Amino acid sequence: xxxxxxxxxxxxxAHSVALYVQQVAPIPPSTVSVQCQSFAPDEPSVDVNFFRSxxxxxxxxxxxxxxxxxxxxxxxxxxxxxxxxxxxxxxxxTIWSLTDAPETGGAL
Numbered sequence: 001x002x003x004x005x006x007x008x009x010x011x012x013x014a015h016s017v018a019l020y021v022q023q024v025a026p027i028p029p030s031t032v033s034v035q036c037q038s039f040a041p042d043e044p045s046v047d048v049n050f051f052r053s054x055x056x057x058x059x060x061x062x063x064x065x066x067x068x069x070x071x072x073x074x075x076x077x078x079x080x081x082x083x084x085x086x087x088x089x090x091x092x093x094t095i096w097s098l099t100d101a102p103e104t105g106g107a108l
Contacts, residue, residue: 007041014044017091021048026059029095046088050097054082057097064088064095073098 014034022032030051036044050056054070061068061084073079078101086093 003038003041007036007038010036010042010044013089014046014091017088017093018046018048020088021046021060021064021093024060024063025056026063027053027056029056029060044091046091046093048093048095050095052097052099054080054097054099057082057084057095060084060095061086064093072101 011034014036018032018034022029025048027050029048030053031047031049033047034044035047048060050060058068064084064086066084066086068082068084070080070082073081080099080101082097082099084095086095
């Protein structure tokens with residue numbers, strides 16, 4: 001099988017996973033994208049974003065039976081990054097949201 005055939009099969013499989021994820025998501029995600037690079041034709045992935053909705057991440061993670069992690073987006077950004085990673089039919093699915101830092105009312 002050629003690299004192109006492998007990449008095509010991987011993309012089709014990832015699109016099927018993306019459709020499944022959208023079907024089981026309790027609320028619709030903002031974006032769903034599928035990737036499969038030509039240098040890794042047998043390593044597709046799916047990326048699911050909930051725009052400013054950590055709850056969307058938590059709900060879909062619960063539906064897929066995976067854990068959620070939350071923390072600062074980076075060492076220099078107080079924004080909250082919520083993420084879950086699932087394996088669906090052998091394809092990695094990253095579910096994420098980025099939100100403004102929680103209000104602390106001046107407390108540290």
